[in-house]
Every structure is written in structure tokens, then in C-alpha cells.
Amino acid sequence: MIWRQALIIGTFILGAVLIEVTLLSRLGIPGATPDLVVVTVVAIALAMGPVQGAVAGFAGGVLLDLAPPGDTLIGVNALVYVAIGFITGLAVDPRDRTIWILMGMVGLSTGAAVLLVAGLDTLLGSDRVDWEQVPMLALTSVLYGLILAPVVLLSVGWVVRKATPEVLVA
Amino acid sequence: MGLTGQTGFMFSRRTRILLGVLVVASLTFVILDLRGGEGPFASVRTVGSNILGGLERAAATVFSPITGAGSWWSSMRDQANQIDTLTAENQALRSELQILTNDRSRAAALDGLLRVAGVGQYRFVPAEVIAIGPAQDFSWTLTIDAGRNDGIEQDMSVINGSGLVGRVLKTTADTSTIVLIVDQGSSVGGRIAGTGEIGIVSGTGAQDELEFELLDPLADVRVGDALVTFGSKGGRPYAPGLPIGEVIEVSGTGGQLTRVAKVRPYADMSRLSIVGIVTKPPRVDPRDSVLPVSGDADVLPTPAPLGGSSTDEEGGKSDGAQPAPASEEESPATPASSDAPEGETAAVPVEEAVP
Numbered sequence: 438m439i440w441r442q443a444l445i446i447g448t449f450i451l452g453a454v455l456i457e458v459t460l461l462s463r464l465g466i467p468g469a470t471p472d473l474v475v476v477t478v479v480a481i482a483l484a485m486g487p488v489q490g491a492v493a494g495f496a497g498g499v500l501l502d503l504a505p506p507g508d509t510l511i512g513v514n515a516l517v518y519v520a521i522g523f524i525t526g527l528a529v530d531p532r533d534r535t536i537w538i539l540m541g542m543v544g545l546s547t548g549a550a551v552l553l554v555a556g557l558d559t560l561l562g563s564d565r566v567d568w569e570q571v572p573m574l575a576l577t578s579v580l581y582g583l584i585l586a587p588v589v590l591l592s593v594g595w596v597v598r599k600a601t602p603e604v605l606v607a
Numbered sequence: 608m609g610l611t612g613q614t615g616f617m618f619s620r621r622t623r624i625l626l627g628v629l630v631v632a633s634l635t636f637v638i639l640d641l642r643g644g645e646g647p648f649a650s651v652r653t654v655g656s657n658i659l660g661g662l663e664r665a666a667a668t669v670f671s672p673i674t675g676a677g678s679w680w681s682s683m684r685d686q687a688n689q690i691d692t693l694t695a696e697n698q699a700l701r702s703e704l705q706i707l708t709n710d711r712s713r714a715a716a717l718d719g720l721l722r723v724a725g726v727g728q729y730r731f732v733p734a735e736v737i738a739i740g741p742a743q744d745f746s747w748t749l750t751i752d753a754g755r756n757d758g759i760e761q762d763m764s765v766i767n768g769s770g771l772v773g774r775v776l777k778t779t780a781d782t783s784t785i786v787l788i789v790d791q792g793s794s795v796g797g798r799i800a801g802t803g804e805i806g807i808v809s810g811t812g813a814q815d816e817l818e819f820e821l822l823d824p825l826a827d828v829r830v831g832d833a834l835v836t837f838g839s840k841g842g843r844p845y846a847p848g849l850p851i852g853e854v855i856e857v858s859g860t861g862g863q864l865t866r867v868a869k870v871r872p873y874a875d876m877s878r879l880s881i882v883g884i885v886t887k888p889p890r891v892d893p894r895d896s897v898l899p900v901s902g903d904a905d906v907l908p909t910p911a912p913l914g915g916s917s918t919d920e921e922g923g924k925s926d927g928a929q930p931a932p933a934s935e936e937e938s939p940a941t942p943a944s945s946d947a948p949e950g951e952t953a954a955v956p957v958e959e960a961v962p
Contacts (some may be wrong), residue, residue, distance in 0.1 A: 451662075454659075455663060455666040456666070458663060458738040458740070458750075459663050459667045459670055459737060459738045462738065462740065462741055462742070463736075463738070463739055468742070469741070469742050469743045470741035470742045470743065472743070487622070488621075488622050488626075492625070492629065494629075495629045495632065495633065498633070499633075499636070500659065501741075502636075503652065503655040503656055503659055504656070504659045504663065505656050505659060505660045505663060505738060505779065505782050506740035506749050509744050510636075510640045510641060511636040511637070511639075511640045511652065512632075512633045512634065512635070512637035512638075513637060515629075515632075515633040515636065516634065516637070519626075519630060519633060523626060550743075551743050554743065555745075561637065564791070565744075565745040565746055565791050565792065566745050567745060567791075567812050570745075570812075574742065
């Protein structure tokens with residue numbers, strides 16, 4: 438059963454990374470690139486739990502850094518996404534899941550991802566981060582995350598319910 | 608794994624170990640990557656990039672109908688006006704149209720590329736952009752579908768039909784990563800066409816703005832001046848004579864030892880589709896002959912300001928500066944005006960170097 442979980446997480450994360458760098462980043466929409474990977478990590482954490490969320494976050498972060506145009510430090514995204522996946526899975530009590538709480542979690546996570554990655558990069562001595570742009574990027578990232586959220590949350594939830602009902606958090 | 612057992616700060620032993628492993632692994636990657644250089648980690652990274660690069664190529668092929676015809680965002684707005692005509696057409700016609708416009712924009716991009724390469728005698732490999740780094744990474748990098756197998760090597764110049772785009776940062780077997788000139792870490796040696804004043808063109812992180820820092824604080828720079836690459840030894844990382852952009856603002860000296868000007872790059876970094884990687888720079892520096900020709904071709908051939916502007920400062924310069932702002936609206940590389948530069952290359956020593 439653990440392999441089935443790994444397969445689901447792997448497929449969703451790899452798909453999200455590929456779609457994010459080859460499709461979403463090329464649409465030319467203003468502001469941040471829609472952060473499909475974070476939304477997927479949040480969806481997995483909500484559907485399967487904090488541990489699976491953390492694993493998904495790690496996989497997503499490393500793949501995003503390894504995927505060719507990425508020129509950033511490997512591991513920064515991974516660290517941030519591990520935290521997001523774990524905390525999301527832990528913070529949302531399965532008993533009171535309203536649409537607003539779920540969307541709020543996606544919004545918080547996408548915003549936090551931009552801020553934390555920018556902050557970590559700055560701490561690690563990168564001079565790339567332009568802090569004047571950060572608020573706008575965080576806001577647009579939240580907006581695009583919320584737009585992506587319903588589709589991603591529903592499809593991840595559906596697959597988890599069908600394939601690995603034993604870990605479904607609902 | 609029920610959540611009830613994990614609320615509060617009492618996690619199971621397995622959870623704690625797994626979380627610890629993930630965090631330590633992330634931090635290890637960061638440290639190994641910060642250390643840089645060659646080593647086992649670098650080759651692991653290369654293997655990973657190779658595999659993901661292949662997957663990206665496949666994914667880009669799948670998504671090409673959506674991403675191929677320029678920017679989705681702007682084409683959406685255009686289509687809103689034509690919605691009545693579009694609804695009248697059936698599905699088959701629509702998809703055919705999509706493919707046609709896609710091909711046409713590709714052909715136009717290749718035409719421009721051939722013009723630049725033809726005038727300047729550059730040899731290049733054409734490639735298509737398949738992935739772009741997320742904007743929140745603050746690095747202007749993209750992936751193209753040509754790599755070592757196509758003769759691409761590190762530090763080659765990358766151009767499109769309008770001018771310099773960037774340079775090759777790293778290569779895998781079938782893909783390469785390009786860092787654009789607007790990236791904050793990028794700096795290019797630039798020369799003002801005509802006067803020959805040199806300086807450093809650095810990226811600002813904004814996609815339509817570069818900063819040109821002149822080495823000579825007393826140098827004469829004006830709005831509308833065109834910049835070309837100065838060229839590096841052996842044409843790496845930047846081949847000489849490639850058009851960079853146009854000066855749009857000159858700031859005061861402000862007590863600094865150098866003068867700074869804002870430059871708008873000729874190449875539109877938000878709409879890159881087909882680019883060319885310069886595999887072989889020309890034997891002779893093409894000087895200013897590759898610069899885009901302004902709207903009316905009969906004004907004067909581009910290299911003429913070489914002598915003109917240096918002798919009569921006021922008359923020659925204002926003439927040269929006048930047509931330039933017009934060219935930023937129209938596409939700089941119209942096929943109609945491409946006769947002029949080709950005719951003029953014959954007069955420039957480049958022609959002798961060909962055989």
C-alpha cells in the first residue's frame with residue numbers, strides 16, 4: 438500500500454512540475470508563475486496527511502530545482518515545501534473542513550512559499566531577490582493558487598479516495 | 608495513519624524520523640550546491656536535469672498548441688474582439704487556423720534570425736523555447752530544445768530576430784539552459800554604435816530594462832543611441848556586433864565616476880519562441896551593420912553615422928537619434944527593409960572575409 442501512495446504522490450508531483458515549467462510559466466500572465474506544485478502539495482497533505490504532505494513537498498521542491506531552467510540553489514524550495522506540506526496536513530482538522538478553510542490554506546501556503554523562498558535565498562546570500570517585487574509576486578501567487586485550488590484539490594481527493602482509501606483524511 | 612494520534616506535539620517515532628530525514632536532506636542539498644564546483648553532487652544534478660529535460664521536451668510538444676502562438680495572455684485579449692467570427696467557424700477550421708498562425712509566427716521568427724545571421728555572418732543553431740523558470744525565482748532563465756548533441760556549448764551567445772537574448776548557462780544532451788541578458792547576474796560588454804564608447808550592460812531583473820554603465824564618465828550618450836556587443840575573446844560568451852538595445856534614458860552623473868543609462872533591449876524577453884545559438888562568430892567584427900533598420904530605409908545606411916556623428920556633433924547625432932524611436936513601435940526586422948543592410952554589407956569589409 439505504501440507503494441501505491443508513493444506512486445500517487447510521484448505522479449501528481451511530476452505532472453505538476455512539468456505543467457508549471459512548460460505550460461503555466463509560458464502563458465505570459467502578469468506577476469508570479471501560478472504555483473501548481475505548492476497547490477498540489479497542499480492537496481496531497483489535506484487528502485493523505487502531514488507525513489505524505491511533507492514527502493510530496495520534498496519531491497516537488499527537489500524536482501522544481503532540478504528541472505532545467507531552474508538556476509537556483511537545490512534544496513531551498515524543498516525545505517519550504519516540506520514545511521508547507523507537513524504544517525498543512527497537521528493544521529487542518531478533518532472535522533471542520535469548510536471550503537473557506539481549504540481555500541484559506543491554499544492561499545496561505547502559496548503566499549508563504551514565495552515569501553519563505555525569497556527570505557531563505559536572501560539569508561543564503563543570493564542577491565537576486567528583488568524585495569520590491571516580492572509583495573506583488575506573493576499576492577498574484579495567492580490569486581493564481583486560489584484559481585487552481587478547486588481543480589487540484591478535487592482531483593487529488595478523488596484519486597486518493599479511489600486508490601488508497603485507507604489513508605484518506607476526511 | 609489517523610490524525611488524532613498526532614495532534615499536539617506528540618508525533619509518532621516514524622513521523623519524527625521521516626521529517627528529520629527530509630529536512631536534513633534539503634539542507635544537505637543546499638550546502639552541497641552552495642559549495643559549487645564539480646563533484647559527485649554536480650553529476651547527480653546533471654543526470655537529474657537530463658531526465659527532466661527530456662520529460663520537458665515531451666510536455667512542451669503536448670502543450671505547443673497552447674503556448675506556440677505567442678503569448679496566451681495577449682492572444683486572449685485579441686480574440687475577444689473577433690469572437691463573433693470565431694464562433695461561426697467550426698472546430699476543424701479553428702484548429703487549422705491555430706496551426707497556421709503558429710507556423711507563421713515561427714517563420715517570422717526564423718526570418719528575423721536569418722537576417723541577423725546573414726548580415727553579420729554568424730553561424731547559428733535554431734532552437735525552440737520549451738520551458739521558462741518561475742518568476743518567483745528571480746532568475747531570468749529558460750530551456751531550449753537543443754543541447755550538446757546539436758553542437759551547443761556553454762557560454763555561446765543566444766540571439767533572436769531582434770537582437771541579443773542571452774548566453775548558454777549549461778547544457779545537457781538535448782536541452783540547454785539560457786540566462787537572459789535581463790537577469791540580474793548578467794553583464795555584457797557593450798559599445799555605442801557610431802561613437803564606439805564602451806561600457807557594461809547589466810540586467811536589472813526587469814524584463815524590459817537594462818543598465819548601461821559607461822567606462823568614460825565624459826562620454827556622449829543620448830536617448831536613442833543603439834548598443835551592440837563589444838565581443839569577448841573567441842566570441843565567448845558574447846560574439847561581437849550583436850544588437851543589444853536602445854538608450855531610453857540617461858541619468859545624471861550624481862557624483863559617480865561612471866555614467867549610467869537605461870537601455871531597452873531590442874529582443875522582447877516576454878515573447879521568445881525561436882532563438883538562435885551562435886555557434887561560430889564572424890571572422891571579422893560586423894561593427895554596426897546588424898542593427899535594426901529604422902522605418903524608412905532611404906534615410907541612411909546604418910554604418911554611416913560612424914564618420915558622420917563624430918565630426919559634426921549636433922547635426923549628425925540628431926539625425927541618427929530621430930528615426931530610432933520610431934523603430935521601437937514597428938517590428939525592427941521587417942522583411943521589406945532587410946534589403947538595405949544586405950546591400951550595404953557588400954561595402955563593408957565583412958564580404959572579403961567570406962571566402
